[in-house]
Amino acid sequence: MAASELYSKNARVWLPDAAEVWKPAELVRDFSPGELTLSLQLEDGTRVEHKIDPRTNNLPPLRNPDILVGENDLTALSYLHEPAVLHNLKVRFIDSRLIYTYCGIVLVAINPYESLPIYEADIINAYSGQNMGDMDPHIFAVAEEAYKQMARDEKNQSIIVSGESGAGKTVSAKFAMRYFATVSSSSNEANVEERVLASSPIMEAFGNARTTRNDNSSRFGKYIEIGFDKKHSIIGANMRTYLLEKSRVVFQAHGERNYHIFYQLCGSSHLPEFKAFKLGWADDFCCTNQGQSPVIEGVDDAKEMCSTRRAFSLLGIGDGEQMAIYQILSAILHLSNVEVKDQSADRCSILPDDAHLMVFCELVGVPCEEMAHWLCHRKLKTTTETFVKPVPRINAVHGRDALAKHIYARLFSWIVDSINSALKSTGKQHSFIGVLDIYGFETFDINSFEQFCINYANEKLQQQFNLHVFKLEQEEYMKEEIPWTLIDFYDNQPCINLIEARLGILDLLDEECKMPKGSDDTWAQKLYNTLLKQNAHFDKPRLSNRAFIIHHFADKVEYQCVGFLEKNKDTVNEEQINVLKKSKFDLLLKLFEDEDKARGSASRSSNLAGRGGQPQRDTKKTVGLQFRQSLHLLMDTLNSTTPHYVRCIKPNDLKAPFTLDPVRAVQQLRACGILETIRISAAGFPSRWTYQEFFSRYRVLMKHKEALPDRKQTCKNLLEKLIKDQKKYQFGKNKIFFRAGQVAFLEKLRSDKLRLACVSIQKTIRCWLARRKYLRMRESAVTIQKHVRGHQARRYVLFLRWTRAAVVIQRNVRMWTRRRLFLQQRSAAITIQCLWRAHVARKQYYQLMYEHKAVIIQKWVRGWLAKQHYRRAVSAVILLQSCVRRMRAKRELKKLKVEARSVEHFKKLNVGMENKILQLQHKINEQQKENRELSERLSVLEKTRAAESDRQSRELESLHRSEQEARAKAETVPSLLERLSFLQNELENTSREKKDLEEQIKSYKEQTQQVGVFSKLNMKNNLLKSNTDRLNQEVLEQAQQLTDIKTTSESTKQLEKDLIEERSRYQSLLSEHLQLEDRHRDLKEEMSLSIVRNFFLLLLSFNPSAAENKTKIICFCLFLIHFFVCLFVQDELQTKVDLPILLKLQRRVKDLAEENRSLWQQLDKKDEAQQEKAKRQELESENKKLKQDLNELRKSLTNENSDVAPPAPGSLPYNILLDQLSSSNEELEMRKEEVLLLRSHMVRQEALKHKVRGSTTDFLWLAYEGLKETNRLLEGQMQEQEHLHNKKYRKLTEEMNKLRAEKEQQEKLLAQSLLLPEDARVEASLKHEITRLTAENLVGLINGDLSIERMEQQENQDKIIRNLKEQLKFYMRKVEEFEESSQQLNSASVTSTPVRPVSIPRKEKEFQGMLQFKEGDASRLFKNLIIDLKPRGVAVSFTPGLPAYIIFMCLRYADSVNDDRRVSTLLNSTIGSIKGVIKRKGNDLEVVSFWLANTCRLMHCLKQYSGDEVFVAHNTAKQNEQSLANFELSEYHQLFGDLAIQIYRQLIKCMENILLPIIVASMLEHETMQGVLVSKPTGLRKRSSSFPEEEAVSVEVLLQRLSFFHTTMSQHGMDPDLIRQAVRQQFYIICAVTLNHLLLRKDMCSWSKGLQIRYNIWQLEEWLMERELSDCGAKETLEPLVQAAQLLQIKKKTEADARAVCSMCAALTTAQIVKILTLYTPVIEFEERVSTSFITMIKSLLKDREESSSTLTMDAKKIFSVTFPFTPSSVALETVQIPMSLNLGFLTRI
DSSP states (O other), rough: OOOOHHHTTTEEEEEEEETTTEEEEEEEOOOTTTOOOEEEETTOOOOEEEEOOTTOOOOOOBBOGGTTOSSSGGOSSSSOOOHHHHHHIIIIISSOOOEEEEETEEEEEEEOSSSSSSSSSSHHHTTTTOOTTTOOOHHHHHHHHHHHHHHOOOOEEEEEEEOSSSSSSHHHHHHHHHHHHHSOSSSSSTTTHHHHHHHHHHHHHHEEOOSSSOEEEEEEEEEEEEEEOSSEEEEEEEEEOOOOOOGGTTTTTOOOOOOHHHHHHHHTSSSSSGGGGTTOOGGGGGGTTSSSSSOOTOHHHHHHHHHHHHHHHHTOHHHHHHHHHHHHHHHHHHTTTOOEEEEEETEEEETTTTTHHHHHHHHHTOHHHHHHHHHHHEHHHHHHHHEEEEOOHHHHHHHHHHHHHHHHHHHHHHHHHHHHHHHHSSSOOOEEEEEEEEOOOOOOOOHHHHHHHHHHHHHHHHHHHHHHHHHHHHHHHHHHHHOOOOOOOOOHHHHHHHHHTTTTHHHHHHHHHHHOOOOOHHHHHHHHHHHHTTTTTOOTTTTTTSSEEEEEEOEEEEEETHHHHHHHOOOOOHHHHHHHHHHHHHHHHHHHHHHHHHHHHHHOOOHHHHHGOOOOSOOOOOHHHHHHHHHHHHHHHHHHHHEEEEEEEOOSSSTTTTTOHHHHHHHHHHTHHHHHHHHHHSSSSOOOEEEHHHHHGGGSSSSSGGOOOOHHHHHHHHHHHHOGGGGGGHHHHHEEETTTTTTHHHHHHHHHHHHHHHHHHHHHHHHHOOOOOOHHHHHHHHHHHHHHHHHHHHHHHHHHHHHHHHHHHHHHHHHHHHHHHHHHHHHEEEEEEEHHHHHHHHHHHHHHHHHHHHHHHHHHHHHHHHHHHHHHHHHHHHHHHHHHHHHHHHHHHHHHHHHHHHHHHHHHHHHHHHHHHHHHHHHHHHHHHHHHHHHSSTTTHHHHHHHHHHHHHHHHHHHHHHHHHHHHHTTTHHHHHHHHHHHHHHHHHHHHHHHHHHHHHHHHHHHHHHHHHHHHHHHHHHHHHHHHHHHHHHHHHHHHHHHHHHHHHHHHHHHHHHHHHHHHHHHHHHHHHHHHHHHHHHHHHHHHHHHHHHHHHHHHHSSSSHHHHHHHHHHHHHHHHHHHHHHHHHHHHHHHOOOOHHHHEEEEEEEHEEEEEEEEEEEEEEHHHHHHHHHHHHHHHHHHHHHHHHHHHHHHOOOSSSSOOOOTTTSSSHHHHHHHHHHHHHHHHHHHHHHHHHHHHHHHHHHHHHHHSSSSHHHHHHHHHHHHHHHHHHHHHHHHHHHHHHHHHHHHHHHHHHHHHHHHHHHHHHHHHSSOOOOHHHHHHHHHHHHHHHHHHHHHHHHHHHHHHHHHHHHHHHHHHHHOOOHHHHHHHHHHHHHHHEEEEEEEESOOOOOOOOOOOOOOOOOOOEEOOOEEEEEEHHHIISSSSSSHHHHHSOTTTTHHHHHHHHHHHHHTTHHHHHHHHHHHHHHHHHHHHHSSTTOOOHHHHHHHHHHHHHHHHHHSSSSTTTTTTTHHHHHHHHSSSSOHHHHHHHHHHHHHHHHHHHHHHHHHHHHHHHIIIIIOOOSSSSSTOOOOOOTTTOOOOOOOOOOOOOOHHHHHHHHHHHHHHHHOOHHHHHHHHHHHHHEEEEHHHHHHHHHHOOOGSHHHHHHHHHHHHHHHHHHHHHTTTTTTTTTHHHHEEEHHHHHHHSSSSSHHHHHHHHHOSSSOHHHHHHHHHHHHOOSSTTOOOOOOHHHHHHHHHHHHOOSSSOOOOOOOOOOOOOOOOOOOOOOOGGOOOOOOOOOOOOOEEE
16 A cells, blocks of 8 residues: 555644654645655644655654544554554543553553542442453453453463552552452352452551552562362462562651551550550651651551451451561661760760660560660671671661661561461362562662662563563464464563573672672672673663663663662671570561571572582572572463453653653553554554454445355455555454554545545435425425416406496496485475474364363363262271171181190190100110120029010000000091191282282392492402402412322332332342351251261271271261261251241140130039020020010011001001010020020030040140130121121111201291291191101101011011921932942942943032141152152143142141141241252242242232131132131241242342343344444454354344243243232343443444444333233333433533433433443444533533432342232132142042
8 A cells, every 4th residue: 555545635643742742733735755744734723844754764653543543452443553552542541531441462551540430349240251352441351351261271360460650550459359359259268258358458558658659659569379269269369479678668768658557557556555665656766757758648547557457357367466566566666766876987886775775675575785785796707716896887777777677578578478378278279360469660760779670570571471462463363374474573581681691680799799898889890891792781871880771671771789789688687686586575586487497498408409518608598589589480470371461551640630641651651561562463463353344344345246145255355456465464264354554544445435425425415405495496486476467467357346336436426416406305395395284283283172171171070079979988888897807807816726726735745756755765775785784694584584574565555555646646637637728828828928028128128239239349358358368378278288298208208118128128138048048058068078078088097907996986986876866856956846836836835725724614613504504495495485475466566456456567666666676586696696605515515524534635625626616606796796786876877867857957947937927837837747747657658568578578588498408408318318329239239240331420529629648748749749840841731830739738638637747847848848949950940930939829828718807808708718727827928928039039040140141242232223333443352262253142032031031930820910020120130231331331332322222122112012011110120221322322512412411311320421421432433422521511410419329330130129919819729630740649639
């Protein structure tokens, strides 16, 4: 590919820059080969000319397409070079806030200097079990890959974490170990994971310190081997440390601190246990105040001390050893403050009263004088004698510091050994994963021996890394069978040889250390003389003779020779050590004993290796030699494992969060080998595509006819056409390999093709739009023309109309003027004629009027005379008439007064009747009281009956009298009717007068009303105001009520939420309890097996011939027998003793004891029972007499020929008599029941006479049965009495209401009558009285007829019942005779000769819904019905829940025979057997579903047949008869509920195990809509495998799994509500897993992926609708996923869009919304990334949002609390058939 094609106009390149390292630019014009400059434009708009070196002709590196920027794998970039890597890391770190990025096999981790919520337990669960390329880069992904490869390949793994100080190495290693501890569980030892994690705070306290670059810098290297067993569970760990920085104990630079443990100790000095150490603040000690920064911001040293002590305790290091450790540390602090004073130039001394020296000696337990002497002197040995020589002050101080460093180093080594001992496992280690946390490449202004060793270690690690990367590349090419050439990569072996080879730097250093007068200067000269001209990696600085330069792989470093020899020798005064060895402090002695042992072993090995057996003079190893040996051992370990690399980058030196310094970042990228990895990848084929992915991405570059069925051949043809140079790509077996830059070229071609296609589409659309606009304009013009022409035509027509109208108007006007003139003339003539004729007429009229008036005067005069005569005659007649009428009126008045007196008498009689009614009601109440007294006192029944009969006779007489009075009143009815007619006539007259008066009153009111209008208006106004105030008050009250309702509803919701949480908490605790029980049972079994195994091993080891061994064998056998007996008894007790049954039996025993005492009392009262028997006979005779008397009374009442007429039906005496009769009947029935009760008591007492000396159990059983029957009878009597009482109460209330209504009506009539005049008042009262009497007579007649009919119906029914009973007895006798005859015939037929068989139909038996079984058959029952049952055949062939019905029918049989032991055994064994099946076959979905359905059905049967009113409401009468009679098993409801919860959770786990592998593939990865989604170029992580891809998993596969679950549960007869809960849980798992992967995978956050997710969700919702499960709550669980998909598709630019996002995503947390927006990545070029300003806007809008959870991911392990609502069964137990295939022939249906 020519440069002119790539470096064309608008091509983007990178230019080097001093500040930013690289800055982007864009070509202004095309580049032509041969040009020496490039015309570029920077992003700020400035134009520059970039010069090209003509010798190298190196053009600036090209930029990657925007679609590749931000990739999670650097190897996915098309252009692999330094600026592309730096820019990609910058975009991910600053813009996306992602700290992890892959670079091939390396994980690049940038320290964010901020705590991120990406290390929670839910994140660990999300990465567990996932492929490394499927998830976003993370330290957990590397840990999971190592764990998976260890389990799959059975090969040890290593995770190498490197980086400079402050890059986050320690944190990364800690999180990797936390991941291993979380995903694996210990098998044999408890809390191994916690102990492994507890080692981290201890090592950080003793090995980490604050430096200028890091507040928690590891000042040593460590390699932790985490051991696993065959089950891949952690069983232990081992730690190796490298090169502890001992100099920090006595010296710290400015701004740095000593090791954390010293400051923690000083921060806790106020504690009482540390008072003896005499500590103070950290500023008080020389070894902790040199850095002048004793406090780290945000760190509490006292709290950290508590964490350290807690970690020590967790590792098994007791308080005594801990205090010993702190004592040694305190001694070191005091030793650093020991002051050495000069005495002369070569002599020094320490004051004898030096307080710190005294405290030091006291703490370490050595003499103070001796220690002070050897701090200021040293011993010199020669061949003949020994000298003690004083030392100068500077040497004494160095010796004191060397002693402090030596003590701390020995203590550090002892702590590491103690940790290893605590983490060591007794089991066999199968494999391990090593985590190496080692210092990265370091270069400072002054570099010494420590930096030299660190960089030497990094050279070795870089060499191993380069070889491993090259090996992986080679293996990949060999798998794909492509030709490859050797890749040239940087080999740092010469630099390593410079350091460690013979006569290398370390050899020369060790040789100089052995020289008596060796110094740093002489060693430097040896280096110059030996290495300067021989090795190109060694150099000498120009201005120094005491330094040297080494060219490392990362950079060249200048080392100062000063201090190299001293640090390499690491010498300490032997006499000081000898003084310490005399100490009485145990821990201090242990430290130096270990050192002596190490020296002894080293000396022995050196003696064996020496020549001629002569021992070496100096056996102590130098620090360099020790480090080289440990480094070689480490490299051997790493080479034997599969390495995984984590490179930590420090983004800036200011520790600013999410800020990247490009210069520092590039330095570290070069130092840690990232760029070397990129170079090796770029030298080969870094871009790799499968054929299908390549075809899907670049099929737009080919024509339709070029697409062949063979994808591989299609891709070959396309590439040969597009890329002419075949060296730029290679075809493998499953992949296409591209050189660097080729994918970018293809992306450019694809973008150009798509751009041309877009232009073509735009052209066509614009043409269509223009033509559409033209047609619309043409149509508009035609329309306008049409309307204009129409308007002109209308105007012309209007003109013609106006012309014609003008002519018509003119014509009419002319006609009107002429007509007006004519009419004026005509009216004038008529007026003249009229006036004349009127004058003549008036004259005639006046003449006629004169004559007429004369006649009228004559008429009036004559009339007046006649009227005067007539008036005199009329007045005389009226006077006579008035006198006659007054006389008649007086007579009528007297008659009316007589009649009025009779009416008042009638009223008085009525009042007497009412009083009598009340008296009779009172008598009824007294009779009821007496009846109750009769029921309580049976002994006085005869006297009460006599009094009752007398009272009834008296009342009958009174009733006869009242009846006669009523008849007498009835005879007066005709006369009253006549009076009524006369009064009605009078009433009509008075009504007419009343109307006249009303009219007058009305007129008067109208006159007065006008005056009172204003007053009425004022009154109305006041009334309206009062109503308004009242309404306002009501509104306020309603508002208050609404607020109260809201608060109550909120409190109700909160209570419901608390209830759900409590239920889920209980169920989770229950599941944990059951798991612990299973684990306890397993451990017990393992213990028993181990004991047996050890026993047999002992048997095999013993010699049977020896007598002692024989006795030992016998003892062991006895012990084994005793052990198994104890286990058996314990198991039996555990299986048999059930706490609810035990409590129930205790209550039963107490009840039986009480019943026993009562029965003994009854036995003592036998005589009283005999007397009661006599009384019973008397009562029966008296009842017969009472019946006869009642029958005679009825006959006398109903007899028409009797002398005394009975009361009329419906009358008050008749009703009272009927009530008395009904109460007497009820009392007789009660007496009957009491007689039956007495009979039952007598029968049981007679039975007890024969069995009183029998067994106690039979006696108690009889007593129990008798009391049960007595209680049942008493309950029946109480219910009947309650029913009668309620009925009487209702009657009384009705009568009271009637009386109240009559009273109110009478009051109204009285008030109305008072307003009427006297005559009208009398008439109204008579009318009301007559109507009332007629109504009472009619009601009495109707009630009498009804009561007679009821009595007749009751008598008929009694007769029918008696007849039917007699017929039933007759038929029963016939049936018994027929059965006896049939049995005789059958026996005769058997004995006779065989005859032809005749088919005789068997009569159907009536079963009771019980299964009889023997006690010994219980084990067979559970084995055949539960343990060996195969659910598939039962679910398809038989009734759902058949095992549950069979077990319950057996339980009913045990209940019917009252066998409590059998009941408890049956229920407990059922629970245990089901638990065993679930434990063995817990991964079989059908088994778990089947037993969940049967467990729920058995629990519902226990409730349904318990007899509780809550559960028997839906039962049939037959089912109620089959209720449990003897046992109350409510305790087992809870036990079976807990068992159902356990099985339900196991069912959810089975479903989860089936769904988890396909959820992500079906919901996220599968492309259902082809053409909508396109794949992007990815790195090595996604395409590291060379094997063909597996068959795609679509959402249809997921729906098939869900359908299988639903069908299985439905076939097993599971409750519909439980199925709904399971479906809801399944959909929650789908949502949680999908959303978690969406949040952790950057390649899934795109617009097209959101469209795919919404389509898949729609299919899930359709599945719910098809199965009528839309209302089960499953849709609501998908809401977070729906909102996440909508968030991917919604517009994300303006503030309005941000507000829409916030309102739409209510189910997502703020962290989830921000994470999706941050991960949003365009898949095609036309999409845009989400700006940081928009994300900031979202954060500000959501900062006040209340959220229940702030975690990033959903809890995929969450299981909703399950409820089991009661579901009664409609299956009749008597119809249940037992199939032969179940092998339950030993069960018998009853």
